Amino acid sequence: GQQLNQSPQSMFIQEGEDVSMNCTSSSIFNTWLWYKQDPGEGPVLLIALYKAGELTSNGRLTAQFGITRKDSFLNISASIPSDVGIYFCAGPPFGSSNTGKLIFGQGTTLQVKP
Amino acid sequence: GAGVSQSPSNKVTEKGKDVELRCDPISGHTALYWYRQSLGQGLEFLIYFQGNSAPDKSGLPSDRFSAERTGGSVSTLTIQRTQQEDSAVYLCASSSYPGAKGADTQYFGPGTRLTVL
Numbered sequence: 001g002q003q004l005n006q007s008p009q010s011m012f013i014q015e016g017e018d019v020s021m022n023c024t025s026s027s028i029f030n031t032w033l034w035y036k037q038d039p040g041e042g043p044v045l046l047i048a049l050y051k052a053g054e055l056t057s058n059g060r061l062t063a064q065f066g067i068t069r070k071d072s073f074l075n076i077s078a079s080i081p082s083d084v085g086i087y088f089c090a091g092p093p094f095g096s097s098n099t100g101k102l103i104f105g106q107g108t109t110l111q112v113k114p
Numbered sequence: 115g116a117g118v119s120q121s122p123s124n125k126v127t128e129k130g131k132d133v134e135l136r137c138d139p140i141s142g143h144t145a146l147y148w149y150r151q152s153l154g155q156g157l158e159f160l161i162y163f164q165g166n167s168a169p170d171k172s173g174l175p176s177d178r179f180s181a182e183r184t185g186g187s188v189s190t191l192t193i194q195r196t197q198q199e200d201s202a203v204y205l206c207a208s209s210s211y212p213g214a215k216g217a218d219t220q221y222f223g224p225g226t227r228l229t230v231l
Contacts, residue, residue: 004156033218042118042205042222043157088156092217099170100145100209100216106157 002027002093006105014113019076021108023089028069033102034061043088044100047074079112086110117139118223120206121148126229127196133189139208146189146218147183151203151225160204161191164212196230205226 013019023032031050035043047058049065049072056063056076062075076083089105119138119191123154137145145164149157159173163183178196183189193200207220 006156033219041224042207044222045218045220048218090156090216098213099162099164100211100214100220101147101159101162101170101173102149102157102217102220103159104149106154106156 002029002067003083004089004091004103004105006089006108008108009106010109010111012111012113013079015079016079019079019083019110020072020073021087023105024071025091026070028094029043029072029091030069030094031091032063032065033090034063034072035072035090035104037086037088037107038046039085046087059110074112079110081114084110084112118208118221118225120204120226123224124227124229125231129198130195132192132194133196133228135193135204135228136221137189137191137206137208139187139189139206140210140221141187143208143210143221145187145199145209145212145220146183147207147209147216147220148189148191149205149207150175151205153202160191164216175180187216193228196228198202198230201228201230 034046037043047063054065060077086107091101121136148160161181162170179196194202203225205225207222209216209219
């Protein structure tokens with residue numbers, strides 16, 4: 001089945017630094033989603049991408065839908081302590097039944113040192 | 115509250131026992147999803163309900179897992195004869211959109227952490 005490979009697995013950075021993480025797949029996706037999960041909570045959608053090449057921003061977050069439709073990246077600029085959490089890429093598997101179910105990457109754990 | 119709620123928040127059980135996990139979706143949401151999150155892993159799709167249609171059970175890992183949704187609202191995920199590998203966080207999500215549009219409109223509950231001893 002389709003899988004999403006997310007990297008890096010974890011990051012430990014200084015407050016104020018920029019962060020970049022990415023997600024790749026061996027098969028194409030028509031939608032890329034980026035979520036953040038805080039401890040003890042469910043994931044919350046940060047950014048949704050629908051078109052190859054699309055670059056979308058949400059505050060200090062920027063995400064891009066790769067031209068090949070097989071990858072996406074998420075950047076966080078000027079990190080702050082509340083950015084701590086697990087970031088997931090996700091997308092609906094291509095060619096599957098039309099249910100809206102999602103495949104998730106393994107997650108990138110971000111820790112920010114004040 | 116107005117969000118998705120799940121109960122219990124934590125469940126510890128002995129191997130071989132049955133467990134039931136409950137999800138209360140956002141009022142009016144017709145689509146409901148169950149996912150499983152193992153330690154250090156992403157979420158794994160289990161099952162999808164949409165209105166009165168037959169559920170998509172393609173993600174259920176074995177016949178020990180089942181789920182139902184009564185009255186188009188509350189859903190219960192049942193795991194029979196639990197095994198240690200069933201230990202995980204079970205997350206529920208709901209959406210007001212059916213089908214493909216439900217992909218980017220899912221609101222997740224806080225999850226139930228299941229520990230099988």
